Every structure is written in C-alpha cells, then in structure tokens.
Amino acid sequence: MNFEASALHRGWRAFRFFGHLVNWTGLLVCGAVLLLVGCHSEPRADIVIVNGNEPESLDPAIVTAVPDMRIAKALFEGLARLDSKTCRPVPGLAERWDVSPDGRAYTFYLRTNAAWSTGEPITAADVLYSWLRALNPATASDYAGQLFYIENAEGFYSGTIKDPSKVGLSVLDAHTFQVKLDYPLAFFLDLCCYPTLAVVPRQAIEKYGDSWVTHRPLPCSGPYELVAWRLNDRVRLRKNPFYWDASNTRSRLIDLLPVASPNTALNLYETGIADIVWDKDLVPIELMDALVNRPDFHSFDFLGTFFYRFNVTRKPLDDPRVRLAFALATDKQKILKKLTFGGEKIATHFVPEGVAHYRSPAAPGFDPEKARQLLAEAGFPGGKGFPPLHYMYFSSGGGGAKIQGKIAIELQQMWRKELGVEIELRQIERKIFYSAQSRLDYDLSASSWVGDYNDANTFLDMFESSSGNNRTGWKNSRYDSLVVEANRQSDLNRRALLFRQAEAILISEELPIVPVYFYAGLIYFKDQEIKGVHPNLLDEYPLQDIWKVKARASF
Amino acid sequence: MMHFLRRLLLLVPLLLVISFLSFVLVRVAPGGPFDRERKPASPEIERQLQVKYHLDEAVWKQYLRFLLDLAHGDFGVSLQYRNHTVNDIIRQALPVSASLGLLSFGFAMGVGVPLGCIGALRRGGWQDHATGLFSILMICVPGFVIAPLLIMLLGIKWRLFPVALWGSPLHAVLPVIGLGLYFSGRIARLMREGLLSVLPSEFITAARAKGLGEGALLFKHALPLAILPVVTYSGPLLADLLTGSFVIETIFQIPGLGAFFVNGSLNRDYTLVVGLVILYAALLVVLNLLVDVAYALLDPRIRYD
Numbered sequence: 001m002n003f004e005a006s007a008l009h010r011g012w013r014a015f016r017f018f019g020h021l022v023n024w025t026g027l028l029v030c031g032a033v034l035l036l037v038g039c040h041s042e043p044r045a046d047i048v049i050v051n052g053n054e055p056e057s058l059d060p061a062i063v064t065a066v067p068d069m070r071i072a073k074a075l076f077e078g079l080a081r082l083d084s085k086t087c088r089p090v091p092g093l094a095e096r097w098d099v100s101p102d103g104r105a106y107t108f109y110l111r112t113n114a115a116w117s118t119g120e121p122i123t124a125a126d127v128l129y130s131w132l133r134a135l136n137p138a139t140a141s142d143y144a145g146q147l148f149y150i151e152n153a154e155g156f157y158s159g160t161i162k163d164p165s166k167v168g169l170s171v172l173d174a175h176t177f178q179v180k181l182d183y184p185l186a187f188f189l190d191l192c193c194y195p196t197l198a199v200v201p202r203q204a205i206e207k208y209g210d211s212w213v214t215h216r217p218l219p220c221s222g223p224y225e226l227v228a229w230r231l232n233d234r235v236r237l238r239k240n241p242f243y244w245d246a247s248n249t250r251s252r253l254i255d256l257l258p259v260a261s262p263n264t265a266l267n268l269y270e271t272g273i274a275d276i277v278w279d280k281d282l283v284p285i286e287l288m289d290a291l292v293n294r295p296d297f298h299s300f301d302f303l304g305t306f307f308y309r310f311n312v313t314r315k316p317l318d319d320p321r322v323r324l325a326f327a328l329a330t331d332k333q334k335i336l337k338k339l340t341f342g343g344e345k346i347a348t349h350f351v352p353e354g355v356a357h358y359r360s361p362a363a364p365g366f367d368p369e370k371a372r373q374l375l376a377e378a379g380f381p382g383g384k385g386f387p388p389l390h391y392m393y394f395s396s397g398g399g400g401a402k403i404q405g406k407i408a409i410e411l412q413q414m415w416r417k418e419l420g421v422e423i424e425l426r427q428i429e430r431k432i433f434y435s436a437q438s439r440l441d442y443d444l445s446a447s448s449w450v451g452d453y454n455d456a457n458t459f460l461d462m463f464e465s466s467s468g469n470n471r472t473g474w475k476n477s478r479y480d481s482l483v484v485e486a487n488r489q490s491d492l493n494r495r496a497l498l499f500r501q502a503e504a505i506l507i508s509e510e511l512p513i514v515p516v517y518f519y520a521g522l523i524y525f526k527d528q529e530i531k532g533v534h535p536n537l538l539d540e541y542p543l544q545d546i547w548k549v550k551a552r553a554s555f
Numbered sequence: 556m557m558h559f560l561r562r563l564l565l566l567v568p569l570l571l572v573i574s575f576l577s578f579v580l581v582r583v584a585p586g587g588p589f590d591r592e593r594k595p596a597s598p599e600i601e602r603q604l605q606v607k608y609h610l611d612e613a614v615w616k617q618y619l620r621f622l623l624d625l626a627h628g629d630f631g632v633s634l635q636y637r638n639h640t641v642n643d644i645i646r647q648a649l650p651v652s653a654s655l656g657l658l659s660f661g662f663a664m665g666v667g668v669p670l671g672c673i674g675a676l677r678r679g680g681w682q683d684h685a686t687g688l689f690s691i692l693m694i695c696v697p698g699f700v701i702a703p704l705l706i707m708l709l710g711i712k713w714r715l716f717p718v719a720l721w722g723s724p725l726h727a728v729l730p731v732i733g734l735g736l737y738f739s740g741r742i743a744r745l746m747r748e749g750l751l752s753v754l755p756s757e758f759i760t761a762a763r764a765k766g767l768g769e770g771a772l773l774f775k776h777a778l779p780l781a782i783l784p785v786v787t788y789s790g791p792l793l794a795d796l797l798t799g800s801f802v803i804e805t806i807f808q809i810p811g812l813g814a815f816f817v818n819g820s821l822n823r824d825y826t827l828v829v830g831l832v833i834l835y836a837a838l839l840v841v842l843n844l845l846v847d848v849a850y851a852l853l854d855p856r857i858r859y860d
Contacts, residue, residue, distance in 0.1 A: 042722075054636075056635050056636055056637060057636065057637045057638050058638060059637070059638060062637050062638075064591070064593070137599075137603040137606070137607075138603075138607065140600075140603050140604045140606075140607040140608075141600075142593075142595050142600065142604070143595070143596075144595070144596070144600050145595055145596020145597055145600060146596075148596060148597070154597070157597075157599065157600070158597075158599045210632060210637060210638060211638050211639065211640065211643070212638075213638050214638055214639065214643070230647060230810060231636070231639070231644060231647050231648060231810055231815075232648070232804075232808070232809075232810035232811075232814055232815075233720075233721060233722075233810035257720070257808065258808075259719075259808050260805060260814075261805050261806060261808070263703065263806070264718075264719050264805070264806060264807070264808050267706060267710065267711065267718040267719055268718060268719055268720070268808075270711065271710065271711060271714070271717070271718050273717065273718070273719070273720065429586070429821070430586075430821065431585070431586030431587070431590050431821070431822065431823050432585045432586040433586075434586065434590040434591055434592060435585055435586040435587065435590040436585075438590065438594065448592070449592075449593075467594075467596075468594030468595065468596070468597070468598060468601065469593055469594050
C-alpha cells in the first residue's frame, strides 16, 4: 500500500515535471519570437546596397578595407573628394586651394558653409586636429604613412619631434589651412580625398575614445550621418541636412548590408531586397560565365593586378635568368581564357591600364623557347637538377579566392611542360600566408595588389627596398632612386618617364614579380532603376550621387 | 543541493583553465591579427599597432591584464572590429543567436519527439520505416545543402519567405527549419530508442495490467523516462544552438555569434575568440548542470547527495 502511494506520487511528480518542461520550452520559444518581433520594424531604405564584409571600423583613420572606406567616406569628408565619374579630386570641404610655385605648399580655403551634422561649423582647427590625430601613434592608424609626405610628419609619428607645431600644418585663420610638403607630390590632392585625411569630430573622439563612432550624437562632416550600425546586420545612413552640398544628395536613407557569401548576395538582389551589389568577390563564381552576359552586370577596368612573387633570397631564384624563364613560360592568355570570366585583362605590365598620367612599358610575353634557353644558361637544361620549390597560395572565403587554386594548378602545369621543373603547390590559411610572405618563408607565391589612389606610385613604391609590402627580398638601388626621383618631380611627363624606367627594371630586367592579369571590377544593378553609379578604376561610388527611379516590391 | 553548489563553484577554476588555454593557444597559432595583404608604410606604424593592443608584452603579462579586466566583466576590445568591445559584440549577437537557437530547438523537439514516439509505438510498421528514413536523411544531409534548397523553393520560386537577413518572424522561418531539421532527426532517433527501452519495463506492464489507458500510460509513465536520452543530448545541443551556427548564419546573413566565432579565429582576433570561448564554456557547463537537475526530477531512481 505504502509502496503504491509513493510510486503514484513519483509518477505524478514526473508527469508534472514533464508538463513543466513542455511549458518552459514553449515559453522560451515564445520569448524568442517576441524578441524577434520587438526587434525592429524599420521602413525600407531608399537604396539597399550589398557592400561586402562587415566593416571592421567606420573611423576614417582606422579603415583599411574597401567596403569600410565607402561608408567612412559618406560619413566624413576631407578637403577634397573624388568625382564620381572621372575619379579625379574635386573640392570637398575646401572650396578651392592654391599651390605654391615650387609645388610644396598647399593653401586650402574652407567653405564658410561647411558644418557638422549637428549644425556646428567646421573650421581649419578641425582639419588640423584630424590630421594630427591620424599622425598620433596612439591612434594606431594603418595608413598614417599617407601623411608622411608632410614636413616633419614622420618624425612626429616616431617621436623624434615632440612639438606638433613643427609639423608642416598651419591654421592661418578659421577657414584657411596650409600644408607644407617635403617635396612636390603629384598625388597629394588624391590623398586629400582619402579617409585617413578626412575631418573628424574632436569632442566626440575625446569623450568616447576608440568606440566614438558607435555613440550618438555623432557629428559627421560628410553627406550622410549614421543612423544605426548593427554588426553583421546593416549600416543605415541618413542624409546629413547640414552638409554643404546637401541639395545634391539624391537619396535620404541608405542601407548597406554586410554580406560575405556570393550566393546570399545574389539571392538578395534577385528577390529585390538589395538594389546594388558592388564587390567583384560577391559574384558566385559557378554562375559567373552566365551572369556576366546579363545587362545588369557591369564589368569594368579596375586598379588591381594579380601577380606572383619570387623569393629572390633563395637559390636558384636569386638568378634573374631563372625568374625570366618562369615568366616566359607563363601563358597568361591561357589562364585568362580558361579561368576568368569577369572581363579581366592580360597583364603585360604591373601598373594597370588607365592610371592617371602614366603608360607602362611592356614586359616580355609568352616565349617557351627562350625560357628553356635561359634556364639552360642558368645551369638547368630541360629542368635537370632544378631543386624542388613550392608555390604558395591561400584559398578561402568568397568567389575571388577560389580561383587561386585553379591558377596554381595551371601555373604548375605550364612550368612542368615548358621548363621541365616540378613546383609543389602549397595551400595555406590566409593569415599564415601573409605572415609567411612577410618573413620570406616561401619560394614562389600568389599575390595581388589594388591601388589606393589613382597614381602609378601606389603600385611602384611597394617594391622599394625598404617597403614592408616588397616581400620578395629584392633590393635594387637604381629602382629605389628612380621611384624617389620620380616622386620629387613637379613635371608630370618627366615623372612618368622615370616611373617607366623603374617599372621596366621591375618587370623586364629583374623580375622579382611576374604580373599575370588585371582584375576586372564587377557590380550589378539595374540601369533603368538605379542612377548615379558610374563604374570606374577605383571602384569608387560616392553614395550621395546614387538614387532610384521607381520603387520595387520588397519584403 | 550541495552537489549542485559544488558543481557551480567548480565552474570558476574550470573557466580559468579554459581561458588560459584559449588565451595561449590563439597566440601560438601562426600569423597575427595584423598580418594582412598590405603592410603599413613603415615598421614603426606596425610596432605602434602592437603597442596599442599590448601585443608587444610578454604573454603572461597580457594574460594578467586580461584577467584583471575579466574580473570587471570586461572581455576587452576586439582586434578586428576596432570600434567595438567584445562585450558589445556579444551583447548584439547573442540575443540573435539565442532566438534562432531556441526557435530551432523548439522546432527540433516539436518534430523529433512525436516522430520518435510514432516510430517506437509502431515498431516495424511502415510508420517506423518512414520516420526512420526521415531522421536518417536529416542527419546525413548537411545544413549547407538543405538551406539553399529551402531558399530556392520557398524563397525564390514561391516567394513565401525572405531569402536572407533578420528582423521579423518571417525572416526566421527558413533558417529555423534549416538549422532545426538535422537536430530533429537526431532527437527522433534518440526518442525512439528511449521509448523502445522503456516500453518493455515491468512498471509499464504493471500499469497496463491495472487497466491504465494507453494514452495515460505513454504520457504519465513511459515518456518521462524515455525522454532522458533526449534531455542528455539537449544540454550540449542548446549550448551549441545558443552560440550560433556559422553555416546557417552565413547563408542567411543572420547577425549571430557563429560568424564572429569562425571569423574571429580566421582573423586571429585574439580577444574576440577568447571571450567567445569563455562564453561557450560557461553556457555548456551551466546547461549540463541543468540537464542533471532535469535528470533528478524526471528519474526517481537518480539521487544527488
């Protein structure tokens, strides 16, 4: 009797608990739904853009990635900005500027109607603060080097000059700002369009420190202000009514979606949730050949080069004849035809076509006969006795990276067939790849470079002996002095000539690198609906110029 | 009661060990947070980056600094998302992962438990084969196959649900199904096995002999015991679901923790990875503890003293 009562009691207890369990699960699920519903029901933005990876930062002094820069530029403007069609600098916060006859001093006249999005005026003191902040080591700006052309700037950064007033920047009056450079710099105005040199709000930064862009109110100097920045969800921008050119800002609300998967990007676009997808890596590579033929897919020349590096500190790659042999045995045409579909172009030189005030010399083309001959001269006839070397590449993430593996296989085959050498392929995780490349822990390695600004220097200065981006171990004093001398020229033709000589050393004589192809930019949007997007060399699309003709149905 | 208190207290040294291991291991991995395609213009700039985030210091010093911050509940600043603290990232992403996880958990339970019961009660019948086939299929076909199929059919062809993003209950449907189906298969299997092992028990026979109806028999007597394997599985499953799924979050562009976990490690975001590892470990320990509590309540044979 006793036993039965207790068993009954236990059974009842268990049943009650089971009931609770069901209730609790139900409650949790309901809670989750409520959390979702209560989340946010915002109106759709006027323009929705798939922008690439989640921004690592929106602080213009910190941003390094293209998607981040696009947003930072909409929020914070510099003295100049880039024209959306020509990609050349046009007046921004400064309405005009004078250049001294020796090309070393720039005087900027700020607009009297330049104002923060909070309504306060923007003055020359704000510009001075912003530039010195980028030059402050505590800011730890990756691109602080963009300011090193200014007098005493590098010394100030490294601490040998303590007094900021010694840096070649001066506030002449509330609206006049003067810059003194070490030498006349042909692309200084291009740098003035760069986010690193944008004007940022002192008070907010001093109050909130590194997280200042996440606090409100956020005074913005650009055409837009930040409404919301939700990680991996979206960045929402609203027109800045106090922007000096606000009457020409076409769209009121813009959403920028961080999307890393090409398939997701295409799905969002195809179902009308997104209006524009602007990243060449956000085109599903499996569908590339079909998609590029559609009228809403726009392929264009782009300031980026795919190339491979030699580690010239390793034998036998220290012999220029061996490097030239590899280059001559590389059938770039075949790689392009077989593996790329986005309108990429064969790279017969390193600096991409279309860069301002410059034309590259031509590098040697595909010549397997001569390649074999050179390799024999270097002591490896028919590849005999050639040591086992490897070609290093990384493959991860979006569509652009997948192709690296295919290119590696293609190169391996060409070198085996034409030169009789066996190159092992080594696929490495991305961070290890860059670390190994910097430490010269490789034989040959896949590489790419995208220009920061529209000038040959952004490609050529990377192979100066002291450059951290050289990563080949190649040092050539003649090359160094040509690049330095070119940058000190105020005569653009003379400058181009010197750069040409430098590039000839790089791609025809010494070959620490072999350019393979120029990237093509890819962006998709419907021309009849979206206006103001002008594909250009720098992949640069000022947000204030973009607008939509008619509304579409959306979720 | 003492048992659970002791277990809770053990959590502290356990988390310390885990934090130390993860702290050291992420730093041992080759490549650092600032190894990128482009280097700053001068080595001095590179050095300043290390100085700013104290990466130039000895690892034990960095760890002490980290512990000191942790004592204040501060995980530190993310090295990749330099405007955000790890706390900020968790605060934004955890609720999203948690709602997606809980919904998927509810879905998996809602589908898995009944299917498992049907399979067990109609053992050997066509219902058993059908539910068995379903669960095997769900276990075998990975989420990155199911999710695109769902998107293609329900999102693009019939336009019933949004293909990606987050923000309304409608947005949750496809990811919840995509994430939950696999677990519903696992749960159906566990449920079937559990029920099959309980049904032949003597107390069931006894209850039946006393004339108890089949429904009452199942719900009052068999289920609380039969569900134990599922409960065991739920602990780690919930911890897993709450902290997000990389694959589903990437496919549907959901702002949850999973993507931060994976990208954090790929980008050597030391602070973010360590912070998330600690969060995951704490969740796992606590949920396993809850599983034990559920055990004690469900199974009268189990006692903790």
